[in-house]
Structure formats: structure tokens, C-alpha cells
Amino acid sequence: MFVIVSNPLRGLVRNPALPAAALVRLAGDDRISRWDLTARRAWTDEAFDTLAAHPDPEVREALAQSPGATGEQRARLAGDLSIRVLQAVLEGPPTRWAGPLPGRVHRRLAEHPEPLVRDLLTYLPGTPRDVVALLARDRHPGIADAARALLDRKPYQPASLGRDQAVLFASGGSDWNRERAATDPALPAEWITTLAADPSPRVRLAVSTRPELTEAQRAAIDYPVLPADATPALDWVLAAGPAELDRCVRSAHPVLRRSAACHPDLPADLLAALTADPDPAVRALLCSHQAHVPGELVLDTYLATGDEDLLRHPAFSGTGLARLADDPSPEARALVALDPAAPPELIDRLSRDPSTAVRRAMATDPRLPQPRLLELLDDPPTAEAAAANPALPARVITRLLADAGIR
Template structure:
């Protein structure tokens, strides 16, 4: 349990910086212990003092992990733009894997665009997030490869789906390989006669590809027997669809087209509302995963249906009205009650005695808990880590944990 407690201490916002640096030098903790924060709505991450202390650490691998940490804000990660390690700068530009991570400020991209190393400037042309005005500046870069890459980005228009060409599409349609025939079935230049042939192909993946081609009527799609599984490809033409075509996809009887429409980067509010009421749970999940304006009530319901903890980081995940879930028969729902800022301290204390260890762990770092209860949770293996992260953990208890663990 020693490592569990030290892991919690490392992300305790009330831990003195000097103690954090002592933990960073302890072999029992790895980099993930120092830089990983659990997904939670509105959950705090690094304090500025803690981030700055780790950002000055001599280990570049720790700084690289810090640049990718979902516990850091974009403004904090931007403080690493002057790092001497190329790997750290790559991590700064790439950012956290979390879809809803706080973005870097524009000034950070502009400063990196002036970096003396071409490899750093080049990263801005293929890693996500680079603002258009920075790409415009890079199109005038003295390094030809960087300038060409930036100009290609500026010219890029996804309006037309890729094609292998008519002759190659026919060749693939004649193939004995189901994969080849499926590629042909999706190609926009496949002749209409072959579209009809592949619509009755014995392989389900081929028929599915035909059914998701652009230009078909609803009747034509419905006439193709398809098998809809949990995983479906998202056609590029749907992601690039204009308003009218996108509307047809969102209102289609074909589940695959509705799922694809849910991923569209410019889905209008009325279609978000329509897909939020879709009968297909995967449509609703994709909507939550791809739309920053997904309705809060949908996020809550989908999180409880899907067990997708990443949804807890979504910018519109509700943080009000969750206290009502404390009486739910479902442990996952009860655990969410602690994220309600208006939940009274007695309710949080009640949840810390919940029979389910996951619920107790969810509330163990809540500062509304009384000191006595935090210390009790610290001695429970199921709650030791979050209890050690509780900012109301008394300073003498922090010191005692470090001493008992032999942290130098």
C-alpha cells in the first residue's frame, strides 16, 4: 500500500513542492504515477507550482510525459515550448491523448513556428491543432519541405472522396478477395453496373460498403441486405459532406450513415439534437465523443450506459444536479454524486461508507470529508490512493507518510 499512498500524495494539490520533488526522485514511483490524473468532470489537475517544479526536472522523459498529461492545462503545457529536448517539444505539440484536452494557446504555436530547428517547425505541419494563421506563416518557411507541406495543408479540401480510378475499381470488383471487392464497392468511380453486382455479393462487408456509397436513394440502401455490427467504417465522404448531404445522412434509416454523421466536424445544433434522441446507442456514443456541444443529459446517460470514463472529461458533462444519484442502485451512478459542487458534506461522508469500494474511492479525495474520515480511508487499500490525494489531508499526516515510506 506504500506505493498507492505515494501515488496519491504526488497528485495532492496541497503537497509542498519540495515534497513533490522528493517523490519524483523515488524509484517506487514511475512517470505515470507523477503525471496521470483520473478522468472526472471539472476535476483539478496540476497546480501551477507543481507543474513548474516538474517542468524544470532534469529527466526529459518526465517532462515529455508532463507535456502529454491530461492533468495540465494548455497554458501550463505551453511553458515547455522553450525546452531543449526535441521529444518534449513533439509532446507539447501533440498534446494529451484525451480528445477534450485544453488546447495550447496560439502564442505557443507561433513561437514554435520560429524555432531555429527545422524539425520542430516541420512538426507543426503534421501534428494536430496548428492554427491556420501559423500554417500560413510556415508556407513562407525558408526550408522548402516545410513550406511545401504547409502549402499542401492550405490547399487541402476534403470535398471529394478519394478514388482509385475506374479501371482499378473494376479490377478490384472482379477480385476473389472480399477486402478488394469492398474497396471497389466504396469507390465513387465504380461503374453503376458493378455497383448492382456487388450489392448482392455473398460477403457482408462488401454489401455494407455498397450500402454506404454516396448518391444512393434511401430505397436503394434499404434493398441491400446488410449486417450492422458495433464497429462500422466512417466514410470520408460523410465527414466532408455539405449541409444538404449531411442532413440526408443524419436522417437516413441506415445506421452506418447516422453514426458517420455524428462524427461530422460541423454538425449543426438541430442535427445534434436529433441524433441525441437516436435509438442506436452507438450513434449517441459517437455524438458524445465527437461533438463539443453534446447535450449534458446525453453525456450523463451515455456515460452510465457505456462505461466510457473519457466522457467525464467532456466540456459539457454536467456538474450540477448529480447529488440526486446518491440513492441510485447503481454504484457508477452513486459515485458521480461527488462531482456535484452543491452536494452537502454529510452526503459525501455517507458515500465514503458505501458498500461498493469504487464509490468509496470516488469520494476519498473530496475536500468536504472530515479529517477523521480521510485518515480512515487512508488505511483502506481500496481508497488509499485518492485519500492521500485529498487536499484536506493534514500536513503532519503527509510528513508521516513520507517518513514511514523512507522517502529521502
């Protein structure tokens, strides 16, 4: 039998009403992880600055990658003495939709006295081109060389094996080598024809995605359709201009359309075309890479995939989600708590939902009547969520801390 272990402390550290002094005390408690400590959906400046001054670099490292922190808040850690913290600042939170760091952070770190810090800027994403140009004149030869290579590199330009090596790979017994050769721009035409009938499905799939093939030629290849996470975006599609990108969007080949959904400069008309794509993977990738997709598509994709990162998407809106209160899906009903116009009586009703996930979602809502909130706090499956509710009375927060032996 599965037993839910209640840990209200994990909820308390996410509670915006928790006093800063208590937050510091919890930061040193081994009953919660560093990532629990920094899992808030949003940070006040006071709470962020309190943890930013914490003596434990692991706490500051986790804070630097908190999804709820703004770029301006994370920038305050750019003067940290720990290289791991600085690396976390540059890597950013594990969400595509985190606020960007201000440009001054990269410029400041490009002048850092420690070469390891300056080197981070040459391989971590997000370094502005003008900062890379500055690093190309760095006094450390290795950093300067890496920066110059970065400046010379064209976006999404795949390296070629060369004709002889491509033929050697294509004629070998390794499926991996033949798959690599199948996408190489230097592979002779006769070998493309040969690999199009290769016994390995992965090799045939690789051949079918070559940019020079016509739709008829692609259709003639017996290639498999793999899950989206097993087929990375094609470099040549990501670098495609308008006409070629249009061809990819209209293609019958799902990998071309999936890659087009990830294009950094997808025009509005092609975005609209992919919004109605029959392939769920295309629509999911569109929501993961494009900021201007329709909000309803983001909602539908979240309900289909459960990808919580989509709830941070700029097109996602809580407005109107109260309409999902009677939806058969508990994942949909749980979203009612994100609707700013949902009435307290609806939140109260859903806090009694048969689904534990729905009750937990409602337990965090400050509109919940206080008596019901305290009931949920005493119920192990919902205690942690209720402890994160900003409407939790101060006396109850004090009691929870005392019960946990935190003074």
C-alpha cells in the same frame, strides 16, 4: 484470490496539497510512473512550473500531455530543448476536451531552428492554416512541400483509385480490395450492383454507404451493423453541406447517422435530432464530438459506456448529482463526489458503501470528515485514493513520505 496492493504514493503525487519540493522528490521515485505523476485533474501554476523545470525529459513529456493541464500551462513547455517534449506539446493530452494551445505556440515552433520540429507542424493536428502557409515557404524543401500539400488538400476528400484500378479491385479475390473498391467514387454503376450482393458482409456494408444511393437502394442491401469502433466516420458525410447532412441524419442507415454525429459543423436542429437517436453508438459519438450536447445525455452516455473522458466534457456538470446517492449502479453513486453541493454527511455515508469504487471516490473528497479520511487511508483498497485528498493533514503527508523513505 485478487489482492489489492496499496500504493499511497500514487495518490500523494495527485494531491494538490503536496508541497512542490516533495513533488520533485517523488518525480524521481521508481515506485510511481511518469503518467501517475502527471495524472492530476487540475494543476496550480506552482506545481506545473516545478515539474516543467524537471531535468528528466520523460517527466516533462508526460507533463505536456497531462489532461488536467490548461493550454496556457502546456504552452510553457514550447521552449523545451527536447524534441520529444515539443512533440508531446503539439500532440496534446489524450482527451478530446483538453484546452487548446494558444496560437503563438505554433507560430513559435514554425521558426524553430531544428527542421524536425518544424516538420511536426505539417502532420500533427491543430496547426493553424496561417502557420501552414508560413511553412510552405520553409527553407527546407521537404517541409515546404508537405505544407503546400496540406494547403491544397480539401478536408475529408478521399483519394480515388481511378476507374481501371477500381474495377480491378472489384473483380479480384481479395475481400479487402473489393471493400476498398466498393466506396470508390470512380467505380462504374454495374460493379456497384455486383458488389451489393458480394459474399463478404464488409463489402456489402461498404457499398451501402455510398453517397449517391437512395434510402430504398440502401435498404435493399443486406449489410451488417458493426460496432461503432469498427465503422469509422465516412469522409463524404463529414464534408457534407446542410441539405446532404440533413439527409444523413434522417437516414435509416446507422453508419450515416453515426458519421453525421461526428460532423464538425453539426447544426443545432440536427444535433437535437440525433440526441434522441435510438442507436446508442450515435448518442455516444455525439457526446464524443459535439460540445453543445445536453448535459443529461453526457451523463447517461457515461453511465452506459464508462468512458471517463466524458467527465471532462464541457456540458458535463456535477450540479445535482447528489440525487444519485441511492442509485442501484455503483458507477452512478460514485459521481456524488463531483456534486459541489453534496453535504459532508452524504459523502461520509457513501464512504461506507459496499462498492469499493464508491468508497474510493468519496475518499478523495475534501468534505469527508477527517477521522473517516484517516480510516480510509489505513484501508488498503482506499489508501491510494485517500492519499490524494487535499484535506489530508500536512503531518500525515509528512509521515507517508517518511514511511516511504522519501526525505
